[in-house]
Amino acid sequence: xxxxTQTPSHQVTQMGQEVILRCVPIxxxxxxxxxxxxxxxxxxxxxxxxxxxxxxxxxxxxxQFSVERPDGSNFTLKIxxxxxxxxxxxFCASGAxxxxxxxxxxxxxxxxx
Amino acid sequence: xxxxxxxPQSLHVQEGDSTNFTCSFPSSNFYALHWxxxxxxxxxxxxxxxxxxxxxxxxxRISATLNTKEGYSYLYIKGSQPEDSAxxxxxSNDYKLSFGAGTTVTVRA
Numbered sequence: 651x652x653x654x655t656q657t658p659s660h661q662v663t664q665m666g667q668e669v670i671l672r673c674v675p676i677x678x679x680x681x682x683x684x685x686x687x688x689x690x691x692x693x694x695x696x697x698x699x700x701x702x703x704x705x706x707x708x709x710x711x712x713x714q715f716s717v718e719r720p721d722g723s724n725f726t727l728k729i730x731x732x733x734x735x736x737x738x739x740x741f742c743a744s745g746a747x748x749x750x751x752x753x754x755x756x757x758x759x760x761x762x763x
Numbered sequence: 764x765x766x767x768x769x770x771p772q773s774l775h776v777q778e779g780d781s782t783n784f785t786c787s788f789p790s791s792n793f794y795a796l797h798w799x800x801x802x803x804x805x806x807x808x809x810x811x812x813x814x815x816x817x818x819x820x821x822x823x824r825i826s827a828t829l830n831t832k833e834g835y836s837y838l839y840i841k842g843s844q845p846e847d848s849a850x851x852x853x854x855s856n857d858y859k860l861s862f863g864a865g866t867t868v869t870v871r872a
Contacts, residue, residue: 683859693852693862706859748858749795754806
């Protein structure tokens with residue numbers, strides 16, 4: 651069964667460093683998302699991406715964050731200068747359309763020290 | 764971002780017992796309600812997508828109902844088994860998912 655894959659599964663980084671989290675969505679999907687969950691808190695929406703551009707972003711998704719679909723298969727989330735409060739599980743998701751089931755990857759656990 | 768609430772936060776169920784829990788969401792401008800099952804160290808697994816008032820969906824021993832007029836959905840687990848232990852997330856969809864905090868179910872053998 652097709653699935654969303656994410657790498658790395660876990661990354662530890664120094665505060666101020668740049669981090670790139672990678673995702674391979676399901677191949678025929680057109681809508682892509684990043685969510686995150688800070689330990690003990692709700693899963694939060696970060697950004698949605700469609701037709702090679704951001705369709706919506708939350709307040710969390712400030713200038714330190716960017717997304718890219720560089721080669722038609724990968725979908726990346728870049729955090730330019732990490733802060734301690736960026737420590738969270740980051741989930742990539744994809745969907746065939748905006749209204750139906752969205753499929754999640756297993757997450758990338760980011761620890762900023 | 765929509766305000767989605769789930770209750771209870773956690774519950775313990777004896778194996779073989781049935782249980783249910785609630786998701787409430789804003790009823791105005793409703794589009795769709797999603798239920799996910801999330802086991803530790805795995806990706807959230809899609810259970811149901813519900814759109815119509817009065818919708819009932821079933822997957823094995825798990826079922827869900829939807830009331831869009833009053834803004835709530837119930838998830839039911841019939842004859843709970845240890846493998847049902849997980850966190851159950853609901854999310855309201857207005858072209859992005861707004862999640863509740865989840866209900867963590869622990870089934871005791």
